[in-house]
Amino acid sequence: MGRTAKITRDGLLNVAEDIVRSRGGAALTIGALAEAAGVSKGGVQYSFASKDAIMRALIGRWTAQFDELLGDPPPEDPVRFVRRYIAATRASQKALNAKMAALLVSYLEDPANLRETRDWYRGVFARLSGDGPQARAARVAFLAVEGLFLMRINGLDDENSWAELLDDVEVILQTLVGTPE
Structure with missing residues (x-):
């Protein structure tokens, strides 16, 4: 035996x-x-x-790892939040490659999972709310980073250009809002 x-x-x-x-x-x-x-x-x-339960657990694990990288920036500071988000995105990309991102796409086919993801984004945008130039710059930088993530899901990026494009987002954010944290 x-x-x-x-x-x-x-x-x-x-x-x-x-x-x-x-x-x-x-x-x-x-x-x-x-x-x-x-x-x-x-x-x-x-x-x-089920397979869905495995996928939910993987997504939950990756989300928890990302949240740990993000830390807990003050909710009233959208620029600091986005800077931390960019840093967490940069660090998490070593673990979350395009094939894992493809699993996320399958995960979102379930309406309950899609609602959960939408709620997460609503929470992010609540942190990025405001009418001032810093809040607007933070929202645009966040959307740029999410756009890069979508590029990665679709295999439209390689490792070198990914880092360079994240650098571009940080430089533009710095230009728009001034001194880093």
Whole structure:
């Protein structure tokens, strides 16, 4: 009799990330995850009832990692928030490549997941509200960074131009609002 593999949610998510990185989001199935983790399908389903549950857990993990990178900039300072957002985006791109972003697109096909994502963006825009030039500059910089993310999802960017374009956003933000934090 072989040894029984120890199944943990985090361990399964690590394997799921490897599958997405190496083979893309479409390759992530309960069967593929079970095989790669060396456990039964039932073992995977004990932790994740469905592929959607795995995807939600991966997105939740990536969101938590991004929020940790972002930190907690003061809510009344939209420019500082966007500067931190740019820095977190830059740092997170090492972990979140285009194949993982493609998984996000699949995730958003579910109306409940789409609502959750829209609510997250509404929260960001609430932090970026205001009529002054700094709030406007912060919103435009945020939208530019999100546009770069969409480019990355669609494979329209390589690593060198990505960093250069983020640099451009930071330089323009600096020009519009002045001194960095």
